[in-house]
Amino acid sequence: MLPSPTTLTLVLSQAISLATHSWEYGTAAQALLEWDTPSHSIWNAPFPHGNGKLPTLDVDDVSALKYARPFIRTDRETLVDGDGAAGDPAALGIPALLIGQSTPPYLAAALRQQTHLLTVVPRAPNGAISHRETSVSLWADFIYMVPPFLAYSGVASSDLGLLKEAAQQCAHYADVLGTPPGPWLHIVPGEGAADQTKDLQLWSTGNGWAAAGMARVLATARKSGFDAQTKGEQAMLSEAIKEIVDGTIRLDDDGSVLLRNYVNDTTWFGEVSGTALIAATVLRMAVLMPDMFGAEYTEWAVRKKDVVDGRIDGKTGIVAPAVNPLNWKDRTPFTSGSPEGQAFVILLHAAYRDWKAE
Numbered sequence: 001m002l003p004s005p006t007t008l009t010l011v012l013s014q015a016i017s018l019a020t021h022s023w024e025y026g027t028a029a030q031a032l033l034e035w036d037t038p039s040h041s042i043w044n045a046p047f048p049h050g051n052g053k054l055p056t057l058d059v060d061d062v063s064a065l066k067y068a069r070p071f072i073r074t075d076r077e078t079l080v081d082g083d084g085a086a087g088d089p090a091a092l093g094i095p096a097l098l099i100g101q102s103t104p105p106y107l108a109a110a111l112r113q114q115t116h117l118l119t120v121v122p123r124a125p126n127g128a129i130s131h132r133e134t135s136v137s138l139w140a141d142f143i144y145m146v147p148p149f150l151a152y153s154g155v156a157s158s159d160l161g162l163l164k165e166a167a168q169q170c171a172h173y174a175d176v177l178g179t180p181p182g183p184w185l186h187i188v189p190g191e192g193a194a195d196q197t198k199d200l201q202l203w204s205t206g207n208g209w210a211a212a213g214m215a216r217v218l219a220t221a222r223k224s225g226f227d228a229q230t231k232g233e234q235a236m237l238s239e240a241i242k243e244i245v246d247g248t249i250r251l252d253d254d255g256s257v258l259l260r261n262y263v264n265d266t267t268w269f270g271e272v273s274g275t276a277l278i279a280a281t282v283l284r285m286a287v288l289m290p291d292m293f294g295a296e297y298t299e300w301a302v303r304k305k306d307v308v309d310g311r312i313d314g315k316t317g318i319v320a321p322a323v324n325p326l327n328w329k330d331r332t333p334f335t336s337g338s339p340e341g342q343a344f345v346i347l348l349h350a351a352y353r354d355w356k357a358e
Contacts, residue, residue: 003309008035008349010317015342016067022080023145024325024339025071026091031343033064033095034350040098042152042219043284043354051225052158056101068095074105077120079113084195086121087131087142089113093149097156114153117146118165124190128172136190137197138176140206143169143213151220160226167221167233170214174240182247183207183263186328203328204248204259204274208344211244211281219288238289241281245293248278249300257307261323269333272308273322273341276348279304283351287358298355305348312345319345 003011012035015028034041040055040062048055059065071092072079078089079096093110100107122130124138129146131139147166154162177184179202186199186206199206218237221230251263258270259278282301285293312319321333322341334341 001309003312003314003349007312007314007317008346010314011312011319011342012317012346014317014337015339015346018337018339018342020339022071022082022085022088023091023141024343025068025080026088026093026095026145027340027343029064029068029092029095031346031350032067033062035346036063038350038354041350042148042216042223043287043351046152046220046223047155047225051155054098054101054156057098059099059102062098065095065099068092069099069106072096072099072106072109074109076109077112077116079109082133084133085131086117086129086133087139087145089145090117090149091145094152097149097153110153114150117150122190124172124176126172126175127168128176129169130190132193132195135193135195137187137193137195138173138190139187140173140177140184140203140210142209143173144209144216145213147213148216148220151217155220155224155226158225160229163221163224163226163230164233166217167230167237170217170240171236173210177210178240178243179247181243182250183244184210199328201262202247202251202264204261204263204271205277205323205325205328205340206274207244207248207263208274208277208281211241212277212284212347214241215281215284215288219284222288238285238292241285242292245278245282245285245297252300257303258311259304261328268331269321271321271323271333271341272311272319273325273338273344275304276308276319276341276344279308280344280348280351283348283355287355302352305352308345308348317342 096110131142151166186203254270256270279301320335322338324330
């Protein structure tokens with residue numbers, strides 16, 4: 001049984017009210033866009049006028065843009081303070097580009113963010129743009145924040161090279177974080193990097209960030225006028241997503257029916273955040289690539305949706321247990337509401353709705 005619209009509104013309102021960081025703002029905006037105005041999301045008809053021209057929308061009529069606008073800085077090099085992260089501010093890049101169609105300072109801000117990523121942020125030896133500002137560090141989270149923005153900007157500016165660069169960043173990250181044929185590691189610092197934060201485990205939310213981000217890049221290429229010119233990139237992205245999903249399913253044996261926080265470590269609890277985002281990605285891929293993601297995948301994703309739905313508090317909209325979003329190694333289940341986890345549940349329901357409509 002599906003949660004009522006009122007219950008899902010509560011889930012979404014918690015995502016919005018709990019968000020306090022750059023990536024949380026961007027993820028809440030994405031959830032609003034996919035749920036409230038799906039026709040403008042990357043999954044439907046994002047480029048109605050073809051390459052090089054985004055739709056001009058009334059910001060006050062599009063909840064995602066109205067929500068994101070106050071967080072976007074129009075007088076800095078990055079769209080929002082990333083607290084040391086180079087990748088996270090780009091989570092607001094697509095809203096900035098859309099707002100910028102009617103309010104030019106937001107477009108200029110988005111382009112400054114793009115230039116900063118491409119020319120200022122350090123890179124790994126293989127060309128991967130660092131997720132951190134001061135020294136090279138590759139985080140799976142990056143894939144949801146940066147490549148979708150670069151891909152969308154590439155289409156908006158008729159820049160095939162930039163769209164291909166977005167896909168190539170995913171390939172560069174897969175080269176470092178991937179554990180073929182399976183899920184990705186979470187964080188790998190560069191050799192000699194000042195910040196040696198590392199997480200060489202298979203974090204479910206990190207794999208959700210990676211798979212969902214690559215699916216957004218794939219959808220952008222598919223929906224663009226560059227579909228024919230990006231078949232190689234699309235095949236690469238599809239295979240990389242499938243490796244993450246297949247590896248996650250192989251390790252999916254927790255008694256809670258949720259994915260464990262670290263999918264390969266049976267001492268961890270099952271939690272809603274990674275479960276919801278990976279299930280959402282499977283349903284999106286079932287529409288984009290039905291021959292690759294058939295019934296065995298969609299049945300798995302719907303089972304995950306059902307168990308996540310059973311963890312929604314109908315009075316508050318809080319979905320639990322989640323992992324502590326600011327401390328992924330915290331073994332205490334997080335029950336006060338994860339901003340990103342709340343948004344992931346809405347992304348899952350948007351994906352489920354659109355899949356059912358096919």
